[in-house]
Amino acid sequence: xxxxxxxxxxxxxxxxxxxxxxxxxxxxxxxxxxxxxxxxxxxxxxxxxxxxxxxxxxxxxxxxxxxxxxxxxxxxxxxxxxxxxxxxxxxxxxxxxxxxxxxxxxxxxxxxxxxxxxxxxxxxxxxxxxxxxxxxxxxxxxxxxxxxxxxxxxxxxxxxxxxxxxxxxxxxxxxxxxxxxxxxxxxxxxxxxxxxxxxxxxxxxxxxxxxxxxxxxxxxxxxxxxxxxxxxxxxxxxxxxxxxxxxxxxxxxxxxxxxxxxxxxxxxxxxxxxxxxxxxxxxxxxxxxxxxxxxxxxxxxxxxxxxxxxxxxxxxxxxxxxxxxxxxxxx
Numbered sequence: 075x076x077x078x079x080x081x082x083x084x085x086x087x088x089x090x091x092x093x094x095x096x097x098x099x100x101x102x103x104x105x106x107x108x109x110x111x112x113x114x115x116x117x118x119x120x121x122x123x124x125x126x127x128x129x130x131x132x133x134x135x136x137x138x139x140x141x142x143x144x145x146x147x148x149x150x151x152x153x154x155x156x157x158x159x160x161x162x163x164x165x166x167x168x169x170x171x172x173x174x175x176x177x178x179x180x181x182x183x184x185x186x187x188x189x190x191x192x193x194x195x196x197x198x199x200x201x202x203x204x205x206x207x208x209x210x211x212x213x214x215x216x217x218x219x220x221x222x223x224x225x226x227x228x229x230x231x232x233x234x235x236x237x238x239x240x241x242x243x244x245x246x247x248x249x250x251x252x253x254x255x256x257x258x259x260x261x262x263x264x265x266x267x268x269x270x271x272x273x274x275x276x277x278x279x280x281x282x283x284x285x286x287x288x289x290x291x292x293x294x295x296x297x298x299x300x301x302x303x304x305x306x307x308x309x310x311x312x313x314x315x316x317x318x319x320x321x322x323x324x325x326x327x328x329x330x331x332x333x334x335x336x337x338x339x340x341x342x343x344x345x346x347x348x349x350x351x352x353x354x355x356x357x358x359x360x361x362x363x364x365x366x367x368x369x370x371x372x373x374x375x376x377x378x379x380x381x382x383x384x385x386x387x388x389x390x391x392x393x394x395x396x397x398x399x400x401x402x403x404x405x
Contacts, residue, residue: 076115082368083117085329089336093363094272096348098126098163100139101355101394102152106401107377108359109159120363124156125164125197126348130182134168134199134294135221136348139395143181146188153192155401164195166348168219170291172200190214195247199225204244218245220274223254224286235263242267249344252277252325261340268339275332275362276346277325280313329362352394353378 097105105124112120128149129138144152153163165185176182186207189196195215198204204216218241228234234254241248249272254260264271279286313319327335332343345358356374364370384399385392 077369082365083370084120084364085333085362086365087333087336089333089339089341091332091336091343091363092123092341093121094123094125094164094342094344095121095359096126096345096350096355097124098152098156098165099128099395100126100348101350101352102155103381103392103394103396103398104352104355104377106155106159106398107380108356108373109156109161110398110401111373111376113159115369117369119160120359121161123162123164123195125166125195125344127165127167127185130167130185131176131179132167132169132172132182132203133298134170135166135219135290136293139349139393146184149185149188150191151397151402151405153188153194154405155397157192158401158404162194163189163192164197164217165189166197166219167203168197168199168221169203170199170221170225170287170294172203174202177203177206186211186214197249198245201244208244215246216244217272218248220249220251220277221286221290223249223251224279224283225290227282227284227286231257231260231263235260238264238271239267242270246270247272247342249274252327253281255327255335256325256331261335261338265339269342271340272342272344273327273335273340274344274346275327276358278346279325280319281323281325332362352381 095105109119112118127133127138128140128144156163167182186196188194190211190213195217196207197217197219198207199219199221207214208216222241223234223237226237228237234251238248238250247270250261250264252274255273261271343362345362347355347358350358353374356377360366360370360374381392
């Protein structure tokens with residue numbers, strides 16, 4: 075397929091960013107359609123990893139969109155669908171505290187089997203679970219969740235840098251706080267570990283939130299109760315809803331800054347936003363990965379249009395976490 079050769083595809087960066095996007099078991103239909111279209115036109119793949127997970131007893135953070143257990147065949151289909159485009163999967167098992175008795179959970183370990191089979195990652199909070207996975211499946215890359223640093227706030231540059239270095243004793247990669255990234259010079263302390271540092275570019279939380287552990291705990295309990303009723307709103311809702319506060323004290327990292335970070339060797343970038351509606355998911359990828367005025371403006375419309383069309387025509391229910399039929403045919 076051909077496209078107008080003066081249309082830009084991706085953001086112009088001297089050093090390529092490696093993107094991890096919130097799609098696994100939440101926005102798979104849109105992510106896989108995007109990969110399919112990019113492949114058909116000969117574009118370099120837009121992202122290298124997708125993250126998320128079906129609900130399980132190790133789940134933490136945002137509630138999973140896929141609430142019911144998946145059988146092995148469907149789990150394999152998810153992993154292989156991404157693998158055909160060269161994309162790997164990172165499963166979010168970030169429960170704050172995992173009982174040692176639950177390490178042997180059959181379903182959770184089946185999920186690990188596929189992570190290992192497809193050279194994926196796991197994103198964790200609990201150090202005991204990290205040690206269990208490292209011991210039982212040493213080939214799986216283990217990532218320290220952002221929640222660890224958010225729930226263990228440090229009081230100085232030195233102590234936060236030391237905290238991350240301590241995490242590297244157990245974890246292969248560490249997600250650092252956006253505050254740490256945005257404070258001039260702090261990230262230089264981890265320059266020797268730049269290949270293992272992951273940066274979230276669109277962190278919605280207010281800076282240096284002191285309620286992170288409480289909020290995450292309440293959301294986790296709400297999720298494991300089946301998401302019945304209202305979840306715990308932000309502790310700083312008034313501040314978070316104020317445009318003046320958001321413009322003066324936000325944790326978003328600009329594209330100019332992302333390019334500077336990539337040039338300095340910090341190339342592992344992560345986009346937040348599991349369970350976002352399909353249009354918002356695509357808009358966010360367009361803002362950070364693609365040139366927003368280029369081909370993506372037309373690709374977004376095509377994907378949303380095709381999703382609506384397939385929803386209306388199909389006999390089976392179509393969800394954002396469904397695998398497109400056109401992709402399934404290629405497996």
